Amino acid sequence: MDKNISPAKSGTMFGVLFGVIMVLEFVIMYVIGMKSLVNSSAGVIVNIANYLVLPLLFIYLGCNHYKKDINNGFISFSESLKTGVSITVLAALIYAIFNVIFNYIFPDFINEMLEITRDGMLAKNPEMTAKELEVGLGMVKKFMNPLIVFPVTIAMYAFIGLVYSLIVGAIVKNDKP
Structure with missing residues (x-):
């Protein structure tokens, strides 16, 4: 066991991978065309992936990795929480930084999104x-401000990570005897 x-x-590793996947999804949607995808089934699928499937998957993989490869088959509930929340917060940090940079590089993006919203x-x-x-x-424009988006994204994914880590922790938990 490596202490x-x-x-x-x-x-x-799982947090970085999750963050990069979210960034790639965003870039692909932007390149294909946001107007055609926002209110379509593709937009719904991306949202389900980013808020349900991918967090659960990466939290499970991260907890399983810690349990099997690092801690000799043991993981406590608190270790599951630490692993899961760190994965989602790191992914959110990567995505939020990308989002802020993207909005400064392409300032018309916010106006495009406001038009789609309207x-x-x-x-x-x-x-x-x-x-x-x-x-x-x-109100929508206020919440698209990078100074608001950054902390809200991190807080939202921290909460998602906490909830999903509770679920995954209950499944993979194996305390040392």
Whole structure:
């Protein structure tokens, strides 16, 4: 057993891989065309992958890696939590940094997303007044600010990591006798 590797450090590889996958998904969606994908089944699939499937998968892989390869077949509940939260926070950090850089490189992206949002709001509620539309778009624009996106993304994925780590930890837990 290698006492030098903490559960959080053991998940680094999985966190980086998860973050890179989220960045690649974003880039592919941007290159293909966000307007055609945002309200389509492809957009739904990407969201399900980023918020459900991939976090569970990488947390499970990270906990299993720590259990089998580092800790001689043992992992406590707290070690599972440390591993899972570190994986999702690292992935969120990579994605949030990319998002901030992307918005500075392509400043028109926020305007494109606001246009897509406006079209979606009008499609769902055609009788929406101009004032209601302006208020709604103002809120969306505030939440697209990189200074808001960065901490919210990290906090959201930390919470997701905590919840999913509780689930995975209950499954893979094997305390030392």
